[in-house]
Amino acid sequence: MGRYVVRRLLQMIPVFVGSTLLIFLMVNVMGDPVAGLCGERQCDPATAARLKKEFGLDQPVWQQYLTYMGNVFTGDFGTAFNGQEVTELMATAFPVTIRLTVVAILFEIVIGITLGVITGLRRGRPVDTSVLMLTLVVISVPTFVTGLVLQLLLGVEWGWIKPSVSTDAAFGELIVPGLVLASVSLAYVTRLTRTSIAENRRSDYVRTAVAKGLPRRRVITRHLLRNSLIPVVTFIGTDIGALMGGAIVTERIFNIHGVGYQLYQGILRQNTQTVVGFVTVLVLVFLVANLIVDLLYAVLDPRIRYA
Amino acid sequence: MRGATHATWAACAVTAALAATACGGGGGDSGADGAAVLSASWGDPQNPLEPANTNEVQGGKVLDMIFRNLKRYDPETGEAEDMLAERIETSDSRNFTITVKDGWTFSNGEKVTARSFVDAWNYGASLRNNQKNAYFFGYIEGYDKTHPEDGAEQSADTLSGLKVVDDRTFTVELSQKFSTFPDTLGYPAYAPLPRAFFDDHDAWVKKPVGNGPYTVESYAKGSQMSLRTWDAYPGPDKARNGGVDLKVYTDNNTAYTDLMAGNLDLVDDVPAAQLKNAANDLGDRYINTPAGIIQTLSFPHYDAQWNKPGMEKVRKGLSMAIDREQITDTIFQKTRTPATDWTSPVLGEDGGYREGLCGAACEHRPDEARKLIEEGGGLPGGQVRITYNADTGSHREWVDAVCNSVNNALDDDKACVGNPIGTFADFRDRIGDEKMPGPFRAGWQMDYPLIQNFLQPLYYTNASSNDGKWSNKDFDRLVDEANAETDTGAAVEKFQQAEEVLRDDMGAIPLWYQNGSAGYSDRLSDVRLNPFSVPVYNEIKVG
Numbered sequence: 001m002g003r004y005v006v007r008r009l010l011q012m013i014p015v016f017v018g019s020t021l022l023i024f025l026m027v028n029v030m031g032d033p034v035a036g037l038c039g040e041r042q043c044d045p046a047t048a049a050r051l052k053k054e055f056g057l058d059q060p061v062w063q064q065y066l067t068y069m070g071n072v073f074t075g076d077f078g079t080a081f082n083g084q085e086v087t088e089l090m091a092t093a094f095p096v097t098i099r100l101t102v103v104a105i106l107f108e109i110v111i112g113i114t115l116g117v118i119t120g121l122r123r124g125r126p127v128d129t130s131v132l133m134l135t136l137v138v139i140s141v142p143t144f145v146t147g148l149v150l151q152l153l154l155g156v157e158w159g160w161i162k163p164s165v166s167t168d169a170a171f172g173e174l175i176v177p178g179l180v181l182a183s184v185s186l187a188y189v190t191r192l193t194r195t196s197i198a199e200n201r202r203s204d205y206v207r208t209a210v211a212k213g214l215p216r217r218r219v220i221t222r223h224l225l226r227n228s229l230i231p232v233v234t235f236i237g238t239d240i241g242a243l244m245g246g247a248i249v250t251e252r253i254f255n256i257h258g259v260g261y262q263l264y265q266g267i268l269r270q271n272t273q274t275v276v277g278f279v280t281v282l283v284l285v286f287l288v289a290n291l292i293v294d295l296l297y298a299v300l301d302p303r304i305r306y307a
Numbered sequence: 308m309r310g311a312t313h314a315t316w317a318a319c320a321v322t323a324a325l326a327a328t329a330c331g332g333g334g335g336d337s338g339a340d341g342a343a344v345l346s347a348s349w350g351d352p353q354n355p356l357e358p359a360n361t362n363e364v365q366g367g368k369v370l371d372m373i374f375r376n377l378k379r380y381d382p383e384t385g386e387a388e389d390m391l392a393e394r395i396e397t398s399d400s401r402n403f404t405i406t407v408k409d410g411w412t413f414s415n416g417e418k419v420t421a422r423s424f425v426d427a428w429n430y431g432a433s434l435r436n437n438q439k440n441a442y443f444f445g446y447i448e449g450y451d452k453t454h455p456e457d458g459a460e461q462s463a464d465t466l467s468g469l470k471v472v473d474d475r476t477f478t479v480e481l482s483q484k485f486s487t488f489p490d491t492l493g494y495p496a497y498a499p500l501p502r503a504f505f506d507d508h509d510a511w512v513k514k515p516v517g518n519g520p521y522t523v524e525s526y527a528k529g530s531q532m533s534l535r536t537w538d539a540y541p542g543p544d545k546a547r548n549g550g551v552d553l554k555v556y557t558d559n560n561t562a563y564t565d566l567m568a569g570n571l572d573l574v575d576d577v578p579a580a581q582l583k584n585a586a587n588d589l590g591d592r593y594i595n596t597p598a599g600i601i602q603t604l605s606f607p608h609y610d611a612q613w614n615k616p617g618m619e620k621v622r623k624g625l626s627m628a629i630d631r632e633q634i635t636d637t638i639f640q641k642t643r644t645p646a647t648d649w650t651s652p653v654l655g656e657d658g659g660y661r662e663g664l665c666g667a668a669c670e671h672r673p674d675e676a677r678k679l680i681e682e683g684g685g686l687p688g689g690q691v692r693i694t695y696n697a698d699t700g701s702h703r704e705w706v707d708a709v710c711n712s713v714n715n716a717l718d719d720d721k722a723c724v725g726n727p728i729g730t731f732a733d734f735r736d737r738i739g740d741e742k743m744p745g746p747f748r749a750g751w752q753m754d755y756p757l758i759q760n761f762l763q764p765l766y767y768t769n770a771s772s773n774d775g776k777w778s779n780k781d782f783d784r785l786v787d788e789a790n791a792e793t794d795t796g797a798a799v800e801k802f803q804q805a806e807e808v809l810r811d812d813m814g815a816i817p818l819w820y821q822n823g824s825a826g827y828s829d830r831l832s833d834v835r836l837n838p839f840s841v842p843v844y845n846e847i848k849v850g
Contacts (some may be wrong), residue, residue, distance in 0.1 A: 035739050036732025037353065038439050039362045040750055041764070041772040042739050046458040050437050083355035083512065084528055092529065151561075156568045163564045164556070164571075167530040255561045257530050264557075265351065268698055270732040 001298075004306035008294070012287045016280075017069075023279045024065050024272070033057070033270035037081060055079075055273070068273075072280065078273035080266070086277040089262055094281070096169045097258035100250075101243045103171065103178025104185070108236055112186045116193020116232070117225065123198050132194075135187035147180040147253040164255035177254040181247055185239050192235055196228035203227075229300055237293030241286030245279075342549035343849035344535075345831060347573040347842065348562035349553035351529050355512050358498040359431030359438040364752070368841050370495040372534055372551065373414075373517035375542055377405065377424070378493035382846070385599070385653050385756035385838040387490040390542070391419060391499070391518075393475075395492075400484040400793050407475045413501040414522045414537050421477035423499035429453070429465045430505070431496060440496040442771055443754075446488065448480040484791040486798050491755050520546040520845045530555050546845040547833070563826070572831055572849075575842050577824040579701040582640040589826045595642055598840035599653045599753035600821035601761070602643070604693065604709075605775035606814070607743040612687035620683030622813035623668045625691065625746070627676035628716035631669070634708045635819050638701070642824050645669070646817035649806055650761040651753065653838040659758025659799040665810055665817060673716035680717065687745070690721060695748040696734035697727035702748055709818075738774045749774060749815065756838055758802045762786065766809055777814035781805075 034043060034051050043051070052058045055078075056067060071078065077086035119128040138146075154176060155163030165173045200206060201224060209219045248260035259278055266274030297304045352366035358374065361367055377392035389395075393406040411419040430436055432444035434454045441454055448468025453461050468480035481488060491497075499518060504511045514523050520542060521534040535550035554571070556562040559578045565571040567588060577585050577593070585593045606622060608614050631645035644652070648664035667675075680686060693710060695702040703725065710723035717723075726744065728734040737743065751772070753760050763786050764770050768778040782805050789801030809815075823840025832848045 030730060031733040031736035032739070033732050035736035036730070036734075038735075040735075040752070041362075042735075042774070043439065044442050044454075044456070044771065046434050046454060046456055047437055047439060047441060049458040050434060054437065082351070082353060082528070089529070092527075151564060156564060159568065162570050163568045164561050167527060167554075252557045253561060255557050255565075257555065257557065261557045262529075268730055268732075269353065270730055 001306050005291070005295070008291050012291075015287060016283060019283045020069070020276060020280050021065060023276050024068070025061065027267075027270065027272045027275050028061050028064075030270050033081075033272065036270060055081075057272075064272075068276065072277075077277040077280075080274045081269055081271050086273050089274065090277065090281065093257065093259045093262045093278075096256060097244050097247060097251075097260070099169060099171060100174050100178055100181060100247060100256060100258060101240060103174045104182035104243050105236065105240065107179055107182040108186050108189045108239070112189030113193050113225075113229075113232065115190040117197055117220070119190070120194040120197025120201065120228075121220070123194075128194075131190065135190050138183050138187040143180060143184060144249050144253060146183055147177070147250055150176055150180060151253060167257065169256055169258070174256075177250050177256060180253075181243060181250040185235075185243070189232055189235060192232050193228065196231055197224060200224055200228045226300055230297060233296050233300065234293055237289050237296075238286075240289040241282060244285055245282045341547060341848075342536075343830075344533075344550040344552055345548055345572040345847060345849050346552045346554055346570075347844070348559065348565075348571060348575060349532070349555050351555050354439060356515055357438065357504075357512065358427065358500065359436075359440045359443070359496045361495060362439050364839070364841065367495055367839070368844075369515075369523075369532065369534075369553070370498065370517075371519075371841060372521040372844055373515055373519040373523060374495060374498040375411075375517075375519045376493050376495070376498055377407070378490065379544075380493045380756055380838065382835065382837040382843040384655065385658070387493050387755070390493075392489075392492070395489040397489075397793075400486045400488075400791060401481050403479040403481070403488065404472075405477055405479060407477075409475065410541050411518060412539075412541065413499075413503075413516055413518045414539075415501060415503060415516050417501045417503070419499050419518050420474050421471045422474075423501065424497070425469045425471050425477050426505065427498060427500035428469060430500065432466050433464055434458075434461045435464070443491075443494060443496040446481045446483065446485050448482045450482065486790055486792050487757050487759055487795065490757055491760075494755050520544060521550065524550070544845055548844075548847055548849045551844050566826055566828060569828060572828045573825065573834065573842060573847070574827070575823070575825040575836070575840070577826055579639075579704075582642055582824070585824070585826055592827050592829065592831075592834075594825040594827075594834065594836055595822050596836050596840075597644070597652050597838075598821055598823040598836065599651045599756055599838045600840065601646060601649065601651055601751050602818045602821060603646075603649070603749045603751070604746040604816040604818060605743075605749040606746050606777070607741065607775060608778070608814075609741050609776045610687075610743070613745075615684070617683040618687075619812050620679045621686065622683075622816065624676045624679030624683060625713060626665075626668050626813060626816040627670065627672045627679065628713045629709050629816070629818070630671045630712045631819060632671065634705055634712070638704050638708055639819070642822045643819035644822070646819050649766075649809060649815070649817050650758050651820050653753075654756055654758055654761075657796075657799070658756060659761075659802055661803060661806075664803070664806060668810065668813060669817060671712075673712075676716045677718070686717075686722060690745075691723045692726040692745040693723065693747065694726040694728060694734070694737070694743055694745065696729070696731045698730050703727060705818075706748065741776070743775075746816070747774075750821075752839070758799055758806075759786075759789070762802055762805060762809070763790075766814055775815060777809075777812075779808055779812060779814070782808040782814075 034048050056064055115131055119131045122128050151163050154160045161176055206224055209223045248264055251258050251260035263278050350365040353363055354360050356366055375390050378387040379390040391408050391411055393408045395405050397403045407421055431438045432441055432453045447466045449466040452463035470478045501516055503516055520540045522537045524533040524535045526532045532553045536546040559576045562574045563578055563581050566574045606613050635643040647669050648661050650660045652660050654660040693706050695706050706725040713723040714720050764772045766777055767786055768783050785801050785805035789798045792798035823836040827834045833846050835843055837843050
């Protein structure tokens with residue numbers, strides 16, 4: 001187990017280097033970021049040259065990348081164009097997005113798995129059919145539509161919530177945006193759980209458990225659910241990274257100043273430091289989440305061993 | 308039905324949570340008095356908040372609230388009026404003596420003196436400080452020493468043309484005649500700065516201190532700035548409300564939704580998609596007034612194809628092919644006005660705006676358009692590609708409409724196509740590299756309400772914003788003559804003559820004048836936009 005973790009951690013290094021390099025190159029081919037800094041006019045050449053030097057843009061790309069990575073290891077993510085440290089931006093953006101992601105994941109786990117178990121146990125019944133239809137609708141409607149409609153209905157028409165999230169972005173305010181963000185994944189979690197449960201329901205060990213006379217609740221939670229959760233856990237684990245990075249749409253609709261918003265601004269302003277910094281952290285989140293998912297397998301199914 | 312109970316329970320949890328949010332969200336400030344605070348939409352400023360480093364509307368808004376300059380542009384007429392300036396005297400349009408009024412202080416108690424201005428201007432002009440508005444000081448003698456164009460080592464830290472005479476007087480020597488120079492001094496870049504700015508720059512940028520009617524109470528970068536009325540403000544335009552909370556919105560649609568839900572008091576940028584509904588939703592709380600902004604189509608005059616003889620006919624033909632009326636009505640819902648000259652109506656007749664100066668060339672005459680383009684030798688390569696950035700504004704819609712107009716006039720559905728560029732930065736980058744394949748979108752928001760500002764930076768040979776590199780000796784000569792005039796009226800007339808030269812060559816196609824649009828809640832009254840399309844915050848009454 002220990003060796004497995006170490007090996008996994010070592011594998012992360014090339015993935016990390018490769019993905020940051022890719023992002024770095026992508027932002028770089030978009031052209032000269034200083035050009036957009038002076039509004040509808042050309043920056044005067046002397047100032048533009050000085051700004052480029054300040055942001056290290058006057059050097060060849062590979063050198064910029066090496067300097068950047070060198071700085072990152074000392075915790076220096078550079079400065080955004082508005083003079084703010086990128087680390088400072090992260091310190092304000094990540095907590096917000098993490099809260100949003102936690103809300104979304106909780107929805108996925110609580111609602112998704114519950115619905116999945118219910119429908120899996122009652123395959124073909126009216127409950128199952130209606131939930132399946134519902135998930136189909138959720139999957140096929142784009143997030144921004146769900147978001148805007150909920151915002152309009154709950155925020156403007158009925159006045160239940162504030163249509164926009166305040167700067168503090170407390171948990172309470174994030175419930176509706178979290179639900180919107182989770183909606184599609186939630187539908188997938190429901191369907192994944194349903195299929196898995198339905199399949200395992202007929203397996204030998206469940207039949208044995210029932211034959212032993214175990215209470216129904218125990219059969220479902222200890223035997224059936226635990227074995228059916230592996231694909232679901234894999235999905236939710238990879239979804240953590242996707243939700244954090246992919247919250248752009250939801251964050252824009254509900255005015256949440258999180259990672260998606262900062263990334264969007266960074267891309268619009270072609271701010272390499274911001275974009276690469278945030279993506280770097282997101283890559284790390286993704287890798288760690290995947291590692292945790294893999295380790296969770298052993299907890300769920302003791303037959304899985306790591307060499 | 309065990310499953311059903313489960314499902315109901317989950318639904319209830321969601322409802323309960325929703326109800327909790329509604330209760331949990333704090334109510335805004337209320338009360339009907341001069342101390343009440345209003346909330347307004349804001350965008351994240353692109354650059355650090357320093358007067359000489361702020362060149363976009365969002366940062367400019369704040370500077371307008373926390374600073375007062377030598378001059379101030381009347382929110383109604385746009386005319387430059389003395390604010391901190393007691394007198395600005397000149398006999399030759401080159402040497403100016405400026406006297407600062409007595410009794411002005413910064414909000415930290417420091418007196419505003421001649422030195423506050425001279426230090427600030429020197430700071431703004433020095434290459435060392437990377438100020439993006441440094442070129443505003445370009446007319447002052449010694450600028451080339453503190454800010455060498457070629458990026459060489461600067462040989463001076465201060466402008467030799469600026470001299471402090473005494474506590475309240477300083478002199479300015481310009482490197483060339485510039486008759487309307489005093490009228491430019493209302494631009495935020497010329498704001499005075501307190502010593503605190505130089506002593507502890509980082510702290511100042513975190514919480515700017517100025518001499519305007521508002522002070523910064525708190526500033527959370529990227530999310531909110533709280534401004535409060537400065538009670539000891541010595542100026543005549545005291546704030547009539549308790550303060551303003553500027554809230555950063557990720558999307559102006561959300562800001563508009565918040566306004567509709569009663570969460571926000573003022574939106575100063577009604578999203579294009581909502582323009583149709585705004586008048587219905589808001590009634591007389593929807594403002595749509597002219598601003599000093601003009602949209603044009605520039606041409607790559609550096610490209611031989613676009614610069615050969617006869618091309619002026621093609622350019623004129625293209626201009627005549629565009630149905631401005633229809634586009635401003637349908638796409639912009641009358642928040643733009645078809646342009647008939649190269650300035651803006653906010654200048655007024657006296658300021659140099661002349662309706663109809665463009666004449667027939669700016670009218671929709673498809674038949675003549677086709678004839679002119681044929682006479683001029685046809686479109687270069689048989690097709691025009693109009694380049695624009697697709698990330699902001701609703702540029703795609705109008706570019707497509709313009710192309711549609713052109714295609715209809717030429718009876719060729721491939722005569723004109725749009726050429727979108729992903730980001731504004733990339734768009735600017737390509738303009739700077741002179742890589743435009745044809746006409747491209749250009750927008751100009753005035754720095755100060757002067758006809759000079761609509762012509763010289765844009766069309767003078769090699770001027771800072773002459774992106775199309777249009778060049779004409781007659782035009783340059785007339786601009787120089789205009790700047791040398793001591794009488795404003797005569798200067799304006801010369802500028803108009805220069806504008807006629809621009810018209811005859813159709814150096815750029817004027818499209819439309821842009822309006823500022825805003826909407827506000829019923830808590831507010833006396834809301835209006837100034838000619839820069841920025842709300843006049845200090846006049847707004849709450850309650």
